[in-house]
Each structure stands twice: as C-alpha cells, then as structure tokens.
Amino acid sequence: MNPLTKNQLIRASAGTGKTYQLSSRYLQLLAAQTSPQEILATTFTRKAAGEILDRVFERLAKSVLSEDFANETARSIEYESGAGTDFFGLQLQRLLNSLNLLQISTLDAFFAQLARAFAIELGLRQDWRMIDEAQQSLIITDSIRETLQHVDAREIIFLLNKGETDIRIGELVRTTIDQLHETYLEAPESAWLRVEVQPVDDTVIQLIIDELLQLADQCTDKRITSRLKNDVELLRTQNWPEIVGHTLTQNVLNGTNRYYNKMLDDKILQIYQQILVYSRSKLLVQLAMQNRGALQLLKIYDQAYQRMEMATGGLTFASVNRRVAQLFSKLTPDDVNQRLDQNIKHLLLDEFQDTSLSQWQVLKPFAVTAIGAQENGSLFCVGDTKQAIYGWRGGVAEIFDEVQTYLDEASELAELTESRRSSKVIIDTVNQVFLNMHLVPHSEEASEFIASWQRRFTLHSTHYPELPGFATLQEQPEDSLISLRAYAAGRIAELANQHPGRSIGVLVRTNAVVNELAIHLGRLGIRASEEGGNYLLDSAAVNLIYSLLHLIDHPGDEVARFHVTHSRLGEILELSPARYENERLNKQHDVRDGRMDADSIDDFCQQARTLIGEIGLARAIEKWSEQLMDQCTLRERTRLLQLVDMAFGHVDHNEPLATFRRQLETYRVDDPLQADVRVMTIHQAKGLEFDIVVLPQLDCPLIRPGGGFVVGRESPTKPISSVCKFVNKQQRPLLSAELLQAYTQQYEQEVNGELCLLYVAMTRAIHALHLIVSNGQKPSQKKWQGLILGTLVSDQNDGEYLWSAGNSNWDADSRAARESSDIDALISTNPNRDRQYVRQIELADLSTGVRMLPVGSPSRREGGQQIELGSLLRSSENSVAMKFGSLIHACFESITWLEAGIPQDSLLLERLAEVEGATQEHVEAAIRQFKNYVQQPNIGRLLSQNTYSIEVPIPKGFADRSGMYRVENERPFAIRQDESILQGFIDRLVLLEQDQTVLVADVIDFKTDSLRPGDQRAEQQRVDWYRPQLEAYRFAVSKIFRLELEFVTTHLVFVATDRVVKVH
Amino acid sequence: MPLNASAQSIRTVTIDPEQSPLSATANWLHRQYAEGAIWDMSQAVVGLPTSRACRRLLELIVEIAEAEHIVLTPPVITTIGQIPEYLYRRLHPVASDLMQRLAWTTALAKLGRDELRLIGCPVSDQVNWSDLFYTSRVIAELHRELAGNMYSFRDALEIASENPQFRDHERWEVLHRLQMSYFQIMRELGVWDIQTARRLAVEKQECGTEYAICILGSVDLNRTMQRMLDQVGSRVTLLVVCDSTTRQGFDDWGCLVPDFWESLAIPITDDQLRVGVRPHDQAQIVVDFLGRLNGKFSASQISVAAPDDELIPFLARTIDAAGVMIHDSTGETISAAAPVRLLSLAARYLEYERYVDFANLLRHETVFARLSEGLQETDWLARLERDVSRLCPMKIELAFSKGSSHLERIANQLAKLFGDSASLRSRKCLTEWSLVWRDVLQRCFTGEVVDRENPQAKHVARSMSYLNDALAEMEALPETIDAKCSAIESLQVVLEHLRDRQVFSDRPINTIELMGWLDLIWDDAPVAVVTSFNERTIPQSRNFHPFLPNGLRNRLGLIDNRLRFVLDKFRLFMLGRSRAQLLLVAGRRDVQNNPLLPSRLLFNRDAAANARRLLKIIHHAESPLHHVDQASLPRQQQFVIPSLTPLKELKQISVTDFDVYLTCPYRFYLARILRLESFEDQVEQMDHAIIGTLAHRVLEAFGNSDLKDSTDPRHIRKFLQEELKTRFQREFSHETLPIVEIQLANLEMRLDMFSEQQANRRKAGWIIEENEKPDLDKQFDVDGDPVLIKGRIDRIDRNETSNRLAIIDFKTSIRHSTKTQIDKHGVWRSLQLPLYHWLVQGSELDCNQGIEVGFGRLGQNLDEIEFDLIELSTTELNDALEQAREIIRAIRKSQFEPNPNMPYQDVYQGICQDRVFERWMPTTSGETP
Ligand code: SF4
DSSP: OOGGGOOEEEEEOTTSOHHHHHHHHHHHHHHTTOOGGGEEEEESSHHHHHHHHHHHHHHHHHHHHOHHHHHHHHHHTTOSSOOOHHHHHHHHHHHHHTGGGOOEEEHHHHHHHHHHHTTTTTTOOTTOEEOOHHHHHHHHHHHHHHHHTSTTHHHHHHHHTTTBOOSOHHHHHHHHHHHHHHHHHHSOGGGGGOOOOOOOOTTHHHHHHHHHHHHHHHOOOHHHHHHHHHHHHHHHTTOHHHHHHSHHHHHHHTTOOEETTEEOOHHHHHHHHHHHHHHHHHHHHHHHHHHHHHHHHHHHHHHHHHHHHHHHTEEOHHHHHHHHHHHHTTOOHHHHHHHHTSOOOEEEESSGGGOBHHHHHHHHHHHHHHHHTGGGOEEEEEEOGGGOOOGGGTBOTHHHHHHHHHOOTTSEEEEEOEESSOOHHHHHHHHHHHHHGGGSOOOTTTHHHHHHHHHHOOOOEESOTTSOOEEEEEEOOTTOOSOHHHHHHHHHHHHHHHSTTOOEEEEESOHHHHHHHHHHHHHTTOOEEETTOEEGGGSHHHHHHHHHHHHHHOTTOHHHHHHHHTSHHHHHTTOOOOHHHHHHHHSTTOOOOOOOOOSHHHHHHHHHHHHHHHHHHHHHHHHHHHHHGGGOOHHHHHHHHHHHHHHHHHOOTTSOHHHHHHHHHHOEEOOOSOOSEEEEEHHHHTTOOEEEEEEOOOOOBSSOOOOSEEEEESSTTSOEEEEEEOOOTTTGGGSOHHHHHHHHHHHHHHHHHHHHHHHHHHTTEEEEEEEEEOTTOOOOSSBHHHHHHHHHOOSSOBTTBSEEEEOTTHHHHHHHHHHHSOOOSSSOOOTTTTOOOOOOOOOOOTTTTOOOOOEEOGGGGTTOSEEEHHHHHHSSSSHHHHHHHHHHHHHHTTOSOGGGOOOOHHHHHHHHTTSTTOOHHHHHHHHHHHHHHHHSHHHHHHHOTTTOOOOSOOOTTOOOSOSEEEEEEEEEEEEEETTEEEEEEEEEEEEEEETTEEEEEEEEEEEOOOOOTTOHHHHHHHHHHHHHHHHHHHHHHHHHTTOOGGGEEEEEEETTTTEEEEOO | OOOOTGGGGOEEEEEOTTSOHHHHHHHHHHHHHEETTEEEOTTEEEEESSHHHHHHHHHHHHHHHHHHTOEEEOOEEEEGGGGGGGSSOOSSOBOOHHHHHHHHHHHHHTSOHHHHHHTTOOOOSSOOHHHHHHHHHHHHHHHHHHHHTTOOHHHHHHHHHTSTTOOOHHHHHHHHHHHHHHHHHHHHHTOBOHHHHHHHHHHTTOOOOSSEEEEEOOTTOOHHHHHHHHHTGGGEEEEEEOOTTTGGGBOTTSOBOHHHHHHOOOOOOGGGEEEESSHHHHHHHHHHHHHTTTTOSOGGGEEEEOSSGGGHHHHHHHHHHTTOOEEETTOEESTTSHHHHHHHHHHHHHHHOBHHHHHHHHHSHHHHHHHHHHHTOSOHHHHHHHHHHTSOOSBHHHHHHSOOHHHHHHHHHHHHHHOOHHHHHSOEEHHHHHHHHHHHHHHHHTTOEEETTSHHHHHHHHHHHHHHHHHHHHHTOOGGGOOEEOHHHHHHHHHHHHHTOEEOOOOOTTSEEEEOHHHHHTOOOSEEEEOOOBTTTSSOOOOOOSSSOHHHHHHHTOOOHHHHHHHHHHHHHHHHHHOSEEEEEEESBOTTOOBOOBOGGGOOSOHHHHHHHHHHHHHSOBOOOOOOOGGGSOSSOOOOOOOOOOOSOOOEEEHHHHHHHHHOHHHHIIIIISOOOOOOSOOOSOOHHHHHHHHHHHHHHHHHSGGGGOOOHHHHHHHHHHHHHHHHHHHTOSSOOHHHHHHHHHHHHHHHHHHHHHHHHHHTTEEEEEEEEEEEEEEEEETTEEEEEEEEEEEEEEETTTOOEEEEEEEOSSOOOGGGSBOTTSOBSOOHHHHHHHHHHTSSSOOTTOEEEEEEEOOSBGGGOEEEEEOOOHHHHHHHHHHHHHHHHHHHTTOOOOOTTOOSOOTTHHHHTTTOTTOOOOOTTSOOO
16 A cells, blocks of 8 residues: 555544654655645744754655664655655755745744635735734724623623623623633624523412412421422522522422421422522523623624734634634635745644644645545645643544544554653653542542543553653742742742753643742742743833833823832933822821923923934833943843844834733743743643743632523534623523533533643653642542542651652662663754853954945935925925926026027927826926926027126136137036035036137036025025035035135026026 | 757856955956947847855946946846846736726725635635735735746646645635636736736747846746747846866856755855854854954955844844944845835724724824924823823723813814824725825925934835825726725725835944845855754745645656755855855744754764764853853942932821821822822723722712602612613713613612611611811821821711711722721721711710721622721720821931831832842942942
C-alpha cells in the first residue's frame, strides 16, 4: 500500500512527539514528489507553527548531510527504496525553491489569507487588518455605548435585568455581550425561543390564596401552618422563585411529597401542585422574556459592532473565521483553489482537538476532498482529546470523533501513550490520578463525566524510565498566617534557589493568580516572568509616565498631579507640588473650595501636548523616560525601554493619549531578563515543558457556580439548538427535557475542560511536580484538589508532605546522567551564544565621502525663514488662481521676444495640457487672459527686444553694452550652496553676452497675485515675501556664470497689475 | 524574446556592475554632453528607478560641474515612471488624482447595489457616499495598473476568460461598464487621465520626442513603456548594469529575462549573512556589524535598508543607543502634523459627538491656544473637566443642554473657530466645504509663526502646504463630479487625499540613512546593510489579490511573483558586486512573533551547502541580551512612594474617615486630608457616588415631607418617584440617555421596595425623628488630647411605644450588613455604626431607652432592601472606641504607610505602587537608601 493514500488519525498523549509525527508526514509527502503548495499544515499557535517549520527543515537538512540521518528519516517516513542523502538533497532544493508557497501556519493565519483573497465576497474593505483583543475591546466599548443609546435599549435591559437592581448597567450589558455575542452569531433565532409557556388564568391565584388561608386555619402542625402563611405572602408579592425554591414545593416537585419527614396529605399536595403549575407558568414567562431580551440586545449590539468593524476595518481572528466559514458554505474547493492559485490536496492538522466548529466548517470541504481523492490527496490529523482545553474558545474535541467516521478502512488510527518527555515518577503520578479519580467520593453532578473521562484514559508509559524524578503534594501548614498564594510563592522561591539553572513552570488556572504570584515572587527577589508577559504597570517608573500622560490630558486631575509632582519626574520637569496641598493640609475638613489653583500646570500640559504633536508620543515618552533612567534598577530600566518600544510600535498618531494608556493596561509585555521562574496559565503552557512544575492553584471547581446563559446542542458537533438564561437548581425541574439536556451538556463540557487542564498541567513536568493545597482539604470530586487528595494520599502522612514519590535528590542524579547523554553531532553549540557584541559605533569624520546633501528649491524660500502657518493657506487665495498661475506661467514661457510673436493657440493649448488638474475651460480662459497681459505697456516693454535693457553697470574691462541679449525660458539650474544643493527653474533669464562671455544677467519672475492696482503697500508686502526666492535665483545665476552678484539683477513681474518691480 | 524592428535602434550602453551605477551614469552624461566649458543637458531626460537615485545623480552631476568649472544646464532627471510624459504630446489636460477619484465615485454612484457588492463596495442598508469614494480608490488603482499595461477592464476580462477555470466574469463585466461610464465622465470634462493619454498615444503611433532619453535600470518596464520606447527608439539610450556573463539576462528594453535570472546563482558568503531571532536582535546585529567597521567609514557612506517598516523603530533606537544618529528617509506621512491632526479630531467629533471627542479636540495644542486667548484664561480645561464630571455627558449636547456657563463659553469660543454647528451639520458640495475648512484652518493657524530651519516646524509647514494644495484641488472641482456630502465626508476626502502624502525631511549630515530596499539598491554608499532578508519581504509574494490573483497577473504579463523574485535576484546581484561591505540580516520572528522564513535568495547553491545554511539559520540565530552596564545602576528601587508632610495637628475627623484609614492609611491622607480628585473622559453611566447622592436627597426629602408618617406604601412610593424625577432633572439633566434612564428606573424600583419597608416600619411604631441630622459632633478624648469627631447621620427614628432610638445609615452600593461588621478576631471592620451610636449618646437626643444602629439598605438585591438594625453591647462599643483611639494616635504620629495588601485597583494605585514588582520599601529609618 502506498503510504501516501493512507489517511491518518493519531491520538497523541502529552509529550509523545506530536510534532515529530507531523513533520514525518510532511517529509513523506515531499518524498512522494508532492509540491509544497499542495500541502496545508496548520496548528494553533505561532510558536507551534514555527516549531513544525523548523522540524521539517531540520530533519531534511540533516538527512542531506548525514547518511545515518537519511536512513533514519527514510525509515520514519516508511520510504521503501532506501533514500539517501542525494534523494533528500533533491527534496530540500525543491522545498527551498518553493518557500514562498509553503503553507505551514496557524489556522488563524490561513484564514486571514483566505479572507484577503475573498475580501470582496466577504464584503470587507480592501484595507482591513487584523486586530488583537485589546484593540477589539475598544470597538466593543464603542459598540456598547452605541447599543445603550438605542431607543429599545431601556426596555430590553430592564427585561434582562429583571429582579436585579444593579445600577452598573454598563457592566451588566458588557458581561452579557462578552458571554453571548459569539453564541448569538452562531445560534439561529429559534434557539433563543425554546422556553414553552402555558398561560394560566390569573383569577386562580385568589382562589389558591383563599384555600391556603383556609388550610392554615385548619392545620395543627405549626411548621406547616407557618409555611402556608408564608406562601400566602409570597403569592401576594408574586415571589415565584421563593415559592418554587422552598423545601415543601421542592419535595412535591421531586415526588417525595414529604415535609419535615412527614408525608403531606392530599389536600396540601393538591394545592401545592396547583401552585406549582401556576408558578411554573409565571417563571417561564419571565424566563422566555429574558431570553428574548438578551436576543434583542445582542441584535442591536451586533449591528453596532458590525458597523464599527466596518468603519475601522479592524477584524479579529474570530470574526475573520466566522465570515470565511459562512462564505465557504457556498463555495467548492475548486472555487477556492482558483482564487488562491493553488491546489490544496493534503491536509496536516495539528492539535485537532482544539478545532472549533466554524474552523471545521472551512476545513471540512478540504478534508473530505482529501479523503476521497485516493492517491491525489490525504488527511492527517493529530491531537489529543485529553488536552482539549480550548472549549471556552470554541474548540470542540468531538470533531475528532466525527472525522473518524469519514475515514475508510485503509486509514490508520493510532494512539501514542509513550511519553518522550517525563520521568517515570511523573508518568506514574499522572496514571495514578487519572486512572483512579472515578473512585474518589462522589459528587452527583460531576461523577458521571469524571468516570467517562477516566474510561478514555489509557495507561501512560515513558520512553526514559531511567530519568530521575520527584513528585510531592504539600499542604499549607495550619499555622501559616499568610495567604495560600504567598505561601506558594515562598515554596517556589525555595525551589528556585535549590535548583539553579532548572526551568521552573508555575502553572495556574486563571490570569489573576498569575499576576498575584508574579508580584509575590518579585517581592521575594525571584525573577518571575509570565508567558505572554506582565503589564508594564508593574514598574514604578512606567506608572509615573502613565500618570504624566493622564495629567497632560487632564490638567485638573489632582491625583495624577500629586504623583508626578512628588517624584523625580516632577523635579526634572520642574513641576512643584500644587499650592492647594498645603492649604488643605492646614485647613482640615473645611468645605471644599470650588476654586482651582491657576498656576503653571496648565501651561505645562499645553507645552507637553505641543511637544507630542511635534515629535510624536513615542519620542516624547522616550525623552521623558531617558531622564528617569539613572534612577532605574535593571528591571525598571528594562520596563521603561519596553514602554518606549510599545509607544513606537502601537501608537497611531491620531489616537488620543487615553488610548495609549489603555494599551498599557491591556497589553502584557515579556520581561526579557532571564527569568528563574515562569508563571503562566495552563493554557499558555500548552506545548511547553519544564524540569520542575509547580501547581499552586488546585482549588478550582470542576463545575463552576452557574450564572449567565446555558447553551445546548443536539450533539457537540451540531449547531446550537437552545439558549436559555441560567436558572437555579430548584427551578430547573420546571424546564423542558431539551433545556435540561443543555445543562447536562454544559456540565459535561466544564468537567471535561477542567480535567483536561489538570492533565495538561501535570504532564508539563520533566522531572519534578509539586502540588500545593491549602490546609484541611478532603478528597472529593468537587475540585481538582479533591481528586488529587483522593487518588494520591493514603492514610499515612509523609512527614513534610501529604504525599510524595520518587527521589528528592533527583536533580543531582539527573545532572550526572545528563553528562553522558548524547548530543547532536551536526549542530554544535551556537557559536553566537557567547559572542561579544559591539555596542558602540565609531564613524569616520564628516569629510569622508559626504553624500546626499539636502536639495532645496528657491520657491520654498518664499516668505523667508520665519513663516506664519496661516499664510501658507493664503498664498494662493484660491485654487483656481493657483491653476491659473501655472497656466499663465506656461504661456509666458512660450515667448522669447514679443517681436517673434505669440505662439498659435494650438501650440499654447498643447503646452498648457501639461498642467495637471486644469480643465479645458481653465486653459482657454488662461490663454485669453495671457493675451491681455502681454498687451500691457510695462510687460510689453519688458518682453520686447527693442525696448528691453538691463539697467546695471557693465563689468570693468568691457567697454560698452553692445552684444547680444539671450533669453532662456524656464532655465533649469542646480548648484551647490553650502551644505545643500539648490535646484530650480528661472522663469525668464536674460543674459547679456559678449564674445561668448556672460556679462550681466537679469532674472525675471512672473507672479499672478491678484493685487489691486495702485495698492503700493500690498505690493510691497508681496515683494518682501518673494525676496528670499529671488535672492536664491540671483545666487544661482552668479554661481553658474561665475558673475559677481552686482551683475545679476532680479525683477518681479506682477502680470495682473502690469507692474515690473526691480528687487535686486 | 520580442524583437521589434524599431527596437533595434534603441541604443544600449553597459555599465560595469563593479561600479556605482549612478557615478557611471554621471560620467557617461559628462562624456556625452559636455563641450568645453559648457555642459548643456537641457535637451536630455534621464530616467532612474527611484527618486532618491534622481537626487543623488543630480548631486553627482553638480559635483562634476563644479570640479570641472563648467556651466551646467542640468537635464531633466526623473523616475522611470514619469518618462512617458516626455514621449508624446498631450492633447487634453490631465485630470488630477482627486478628479479621477471623484470621476470614479460618480461612475460608481450609477451602479446598482448588487453590482456594487460584486466589485467590493461595502453596501449595507443604504449606499453611503463615503463607501463609494472609498471604493473608487481600489478601482482607480486597478485601472492604473491595467492601463499601464495597455489593458482596459474589458481586455483583462477577455484574457482571463481564456482560462476555463475563471469564475469572475460577472465582476469584470461590471468593472467594464464602470470603466465605460468613467471614460464618459472624463470625456465630458474634457480631460484625460494619464494612463489613457499614454495608451492612446501608443495606439495611435503618436509617440515622439525632442528630448534625448536615457534610462538606467529599466529592468521591469510595463507594456506601455516598452511600446513607447519602440516608437521613439532612436532617441533612447538604455544604461544596463551587466557584465559579459549577464548580458544575455536583458532583453532589448533592458528588461530582465526571467529564465536567465531564475537559474543564475548569486553567491552570498556566510559572513554576509547573519540571523537574529527577534526584531531587536536584528537591530543589535546591525550595530555589531557597523561597530566592527572601526571608524573606517563616515555616516554618509553607510546605508541601511529596512524593507519591513515594523523594524524601523527597533533599528532607530538601537543604533541611536550605539551613539550614532539615524535618519529615516523612508518618509513620514503628514497625518500627525498639527493641521491634519486638527481636522481628524474635528472629523471624529463631528461623527460621534461624544464628550471624549469634544475634549480631545479642545486638547489639540492649536485649538487650546486659540481658546485660551479667547477665554483669556489658561485653566479653563481643568475647570471644564470638573464641571463635566458632575454631569453625565456621553453625548456632548447633553452637557450643553444643562446650564454650565463655563461650558457654554467654551462652546462659543469653539464656534468662533469652527463655525456654528448648524452649518457644520448641513450637506454641502465639496467645493463649498473646501472653503469652510480653509477658513477653519486659517482661523486656527493665523498668527502661528514657525521657523523654517527647525525640522519639526518645517514638517508642519510642508503639511500645511499639502493641505492647502488638497483644498485647492477640491475647490477647483468641476461641477459634474462635485458631490454634496456631509462635513465628515468632506474631511474624509481631504484626509484621504493626504494619506499617502509623504514628507521627506532633510538628512542631517552626520546621520546614517535608513531606507527602503529598492532605494538601497540604487544607492552608492560603499557599506550596505539589508535587514529583514526574509521570504515574503525579499522577495515579496503577492498572493490572494481579490481582482488579480497571481495566475491572472501572469496571463496578463503584469508583475507577478516570479518576476518579483527575479527582480530581487538581479538587485542582489548588483548589491553583491558594487559594495565594499555588505551584510544581510534575516529574522526568525516578526514583531507579532510570527515565524519568518529565510529568503529563497539565500539558497542558490548545492543541496549540501543549502542544508548547512539552513541548519545555521535555525540553530545559530543570534539573540544578544539587552546590554546594560549593571554596575552603574542602582540596585534598589529609587522611585519612592512620596513621603507625606506630617500632619501638624488633628483637630477633627469625620466618622467615615475612620473607615478610609482602616482600608489604607496612605489613601486616607490623599483622599481625606488632601482631598485629591481624579477625572476620566469616558463617562458612560452615573456612578455610585452620583446615585448615592440622588437617593439620599430623595430620602431626605421624604423625611421632611408630610408623608413621613404615612403607612400606605402607595403614597410613599408616589412621593419618592416624583421626588426622584424632579431632583434628577433639576440637578443633572432634562435629556437622559437610555442607560441613565435604566439606572433611574432601577433606583425607582429600589425605592418602591423601600416604600413597603418604610410603611411597615411606621406601622411598627417607628417615627422619623431626625432627618439628615447635620454635623453631629462631639469631643473624643485621646490620651488627654481631645479630637472633634463629626458625623452626619442620615436618619434617626424613635419608636413611639418603646421610645428607643434607631440610627439609620442609607446604603445604596455594596452590600452592607450589620452581621459582618466585626471580623473573627473581634476587630471592627468599619467604625461607622459604633461611632454614630457614640455620637448620638452624647447629643441632646433622649436615648435612655436604648439605641439601635444599622442600615437602611437600598442595595442591588431587591430581596435585601430592608432596615437592618442591631443593638451594640457595651463591650463592642468600647472595643470600637478603643480602635478609634488607636487610629487617632496613629494619625497624630503621622503614620500613613500604604496598606501592602490592597485588594482592589483604584486611582491611587500608581502612587502607592500596588502593582509594582520592585515596590519601594522605606528602610526602617524612613529614609531612601
Ligand atoms: S394534616 Fe396537614 S393540614 Fe392537617 S394538621 Fe397535619 S399538616 Fe396541617
């Protein structure tokens, strides 16, 4: 069987060499002469994409250079007829020649390409761009603002908010939208309308109340009497949740029909059944309205969001994905290939368990085609449903199972369980927890799902049984006074000190804890960095600049002002603390005066804004930061530099400062200093490994407390069939079977997700795994720690630890072992690692090879050195005049001497066609006007050979003025003037030549300014304005013809007023 | 290879690749045109690949002229793209870019919605003019490229259709119709666009010129150019950079022969290639390389190419830190210049009318300056913020509608600059708008004098001139294509027109120049460094074009990926030959951390050599650490949490102050002693403080009303509702936003629930005795030194039967409960209740029958709206008083250390360094280390 046609689906447990498998497949295809442009390999993170690329390149390159590698590679790709280095050499060349066609990328990047190719069909602007979550949050905020201004908003939010009186509507809406927008986009409208309501007769209520009162009178059991009376009150106030929620009704609902261990008698039972029917209807009406309310809110919001998205042209990956998915449901792979100019036949899909439905929607046609294509295509999927931790982002591990149904018998299904990462101790620990967790004392909600996860778990083994390892479970001592996080930080610090040079990963469930731990560790003197970084605001210096930016925007902000003025920055900027501080200090608790200090702060802020306007925010921040540098510790300094980087990288000049401050709050930045410890969420740890892993946040529930909305599907890979606001356990029996099913699904998803996280977290460890829990925890299926305690801890206490396994001395052992382990012969250690870098540049002095002098033109010198900005707008009163000016110039340039005549209209027309932006009409008007101008006496005299003369003395040595006037129109010139090149054209240059030597020169410049005839002052102003320009011409002419300046005259000609003004 | 009869007469001069092509060109021109002391090139036109090369050639020519003392008339030196204008006669004026754009826009407006959608115009419910204008850009570009190669849209369609798999017929049909209607419009205007003018000249065989044309680097001429050169063949000289082995790599137009270059190997030594992991590492490598030149070259002799813009800031800053200035000659857009920014801010404000946009417009330095002059004060902005923070302005009219005379004055001043809002809200023609904006700019900038020698001012001045040009273009628009549009749309036209406008500032002479890849090739500096030598940057690949995918480009003979590769290979060939020092730097990751591939150009050797290079790239990429001289840096945090001026004496303190102190003594000082205030622009809803005040006022009014003894919840409810409404309108606004309305309705709901509770309370015999009792105060003895404790109690009730007193504090925000006042160690979390109790005890009120204290809860949960009262035991009271005493003592000792465990974030966190890793810790002596 040709290995190529074999579709493969590999379930690869953690650390079992997924990337190796994938790269083997790639090489296999390459070896079968598949063109790289026919192969699409995708994964989820940029890092993973980089790793796959590197692995393919590296294995191929090594196989070119070493026979042994070639053999090994040939084996791993099942290449039968022993391929050698030459064979792989050919493949390598082929691959390198088509680097531009390589499709090994993240799914997001692939979709972005698709979106680019189909921009029109997707209705995208041509200049759309990808935005990240922080940028998106700006759009979300704006859209929410718009939503809240919608006429219907009030009613809807009221509905949604029923029973709550939280005034923070903005937050409520934001939460709802954050949680449901994606759902809204995916779910059909009908899914929101799944609550069936049976109306009830409202008059019944009074009957029920009467009957209850009657019963209460008759009843002898005090407890029941009081219950009945209470319920009368509850019915009157229409408090349905309470009615349904209390023990008696609950017992009626679940059929035990008891109250305080006593069977209820029929009368009571009947009336309560009636009450239940009634309350159910009321509650469901409310629920249905709330669902509808949410739907309407999302509709309004979505419209606003789409508009904003369009307006800004910024799309998130999710949005791109969704659009592409919608479009692709209408296209065939052929359509796609035509547009992409390529033909994707082979699919290699990594981390398949994280594929979302909408991603799958796009991939599926390719996959199905690939599977059905026999020799001409193939599908390769690798993943692990035990590591499906992206459910919250839409990942659906069940697609894995679905794919299996498309495969034929010839396909290969494999499961890899031998770890190439972890020591035996770690693997044993993993086995112990995940094989036994179903035996831990039950929780009714989670146990079913725990058991089914356990059934899917296959015993793991390790490829390196001799690797030393250590695992512990430790409890915070009872007498410890600090928080669990602080305690954990202390333990981590110890580990870091005990194991220098070892990688330590502290993996937690939530971002908040990452930050908390990082701060604790930082304060213990341990360099901790988070994958993806921390906020720059973890630096005091950055905080200071942050406050400065705030102050610049808000000169009246006293908090920011206090911060800045009481700091080194304040000293540097010469900002003293506000006077009011002292006044308030002395006049304690007087009624606040409404007066502000009028002082220098407003001026400072204006100056700062001007500075930012001139040099840009990034440079301004750089400038301020530099002044703080001498105060900075190494870390503070690094953070400041990163702040400047961020400013250079992200700032759009037209965004207000607040946007940049917001970025500071939203973006995390890696701390590039070598970190001893990396703290991160488990999600971020995906694909990473550490010598030592610490799990300090094990108090995570397997099922989160309910809230928000519940989403149901017929099956996980089917579209959403129901969306419903969450109701508590007591009310749940009132719901339909379909909606109940949604709860089960949701719980199953949650439990699965949590178990996957725990699995991923534990399997990141190579040597050591340390689990830390708070004091007095019990085994249970409620939280992670309960499972761990229940599976690892037996009765006897292990001294320092609740439980431990392996060798606490593992580090020394493994160091000894490591010496002997073999290293890659081909790649010696990076010679650049210890390279000494030159950090200063020395240059030869300026006289060496000066080049690229600035080029200036005389016309830019109009108005002189000091220039009023407003005048730049006035310089041509209007554009028609400007166009007109160019046209007139073109006309004048066509004349040498009037005696030779004015050119024909047709010739002029042709000349004037060069002037851009003028219409035929303009041109004709200009020609008419020009003819008038030359009729004027002064201009006529100037242009006439008979009357023209230069009124300057002749240089000594030349007896008379006889000689020839030569006219050069639009005379180009270029000269060097000091440290610049002066370049330009002279409108009309008249030269008096004798014996081929230029004696004197006259520079004539035509101006079309509209001046009033006789307005001397205005004319003089214009002359002053143009003088620097003419001076430059004069200089140029003197230089070109090597004339003394006194032999060069200049004239301005105001054609409209027939004025010829001598300037020099 | 296409051979044309007349093409034979095109003259070719070869230039030795070892030489600088520009010097060679200058020398050639000298040989050709200089006669004695005259070097007259007025009849020559020289075409070069980049405008930077044009500048340099001019400089070289001037150098020769000055060295040789000859009278120079320079030739026309221009980019190759401009050469056609010297090769034919124009019979009609040529339309400006703006005219073309608007002609396309006008043509687009005639299409139906489906047609628009088909060609990529985003059409939602209605067709927006700005969408059409936007789309016209894309179409104009497509037209430019195709027409440059002598194709109409119809031609392109025909050729594309030869491919049986082609599926976009409909789209191209629409494009064709659109183009026809565009031509019609242009005809009516009596103008041409430049591509059409050229094309017609070629088609009618009308090309001709009086100039002598010389072209250097004509490696990728489009079809129009080739045809034109054919027609004027004898007047053309091509300067081709090649040696004897590469001569056959060029066709008759000097264009590259792809087959030849594709197979040619360009050697790159291992020394010439270095790989950096991240962008910063690439920059560091550049510095290391330049540093190792050991001062042999001057700044002018070094050029660095940054083909990827994103690398520029890294390069600039790293080289800067190495003690050398760098000059970015890739050009700057003018969008950041003050006048342009002013218009953008105005556009944004006009579009959304939000307070934040209003405030940002006011903050623009020029607007601020003009307003400060008009208002004759400088602190108006600070005052405005304070005024506004009391309102709830999401839209600015809301704020206007409410009488703040200060705001009104500001608005009036602003109107003096921008004109009245009615005018800004009307629709006008672009020609009219251009006058409006010109006036606005004039009013804002008249009187702003700048110095041209200052580079920043120069930038502003240039941008102002561009703006002036743009407005002038707009003003001159002929009627047929002028459009009636809104103020924002007209600004979009102006701003978009300026979008691609670049300003090139002058390079200070001692700076190293940073430039684009193409510029570097045609540059003649002896030292060249190229960064981002990665696939997709060099060479670029343009795939996924919605109109012209690579396959179609290929069919049409447009520049496609293969040609891009070949062109870059030729460039690399030139680079390798002509430079004394060359370094190529590739990266492994881009700024977003995406993996980067090495350029294909690096692998043109045998497989083993390629394999070795590949391994080196993967494994030997450099990642130098940030270098800092650690010894010179302080080891300990120097940014102190400001020390506070000790309090001279504490004479009085309010009850709520104690709680603030308990949370964080430092914040107590800032918030309660200095009473610092903070502002943000983004006001989205009424905050808790505003709602609390509102609720308190309403309840106070109730306590003073005739209904205070009512036992009928309906009456109470009605009163509270009306009171809430009138108060809100009086104190906040008449016009409310939906969100505020909801907040109000919610508050109303809480008050409804409260009415029930109040009625019940009255039924139970509780009478309101004191209502918002002002300033209850009492001396509190602390170590013989009394302090006055002040408190304002919301309400005091007395029971008509038992005569007991009840002290009630209304709470509208976070949940308060009398049960959680004391923690498990017996420490009071809040001293409010016991201190009220104590205050009342000493007042004139009769409290012999006992006192209850507690909350009137109006919090979030409707179920919990109730009166929650307890009686305090003497021990509890005494404990509380002792705790209060401790606090007073601490305050007197000026103990205001920040609480190290602040659990939440607030405006003070920056000052208190709550999130800072290396938080400043005062040493025991309280002094900075
Ligand atoms: S039988 Fe039921 S109703 Fe009667 S007294 Fe007992 S509990 Fe009450």
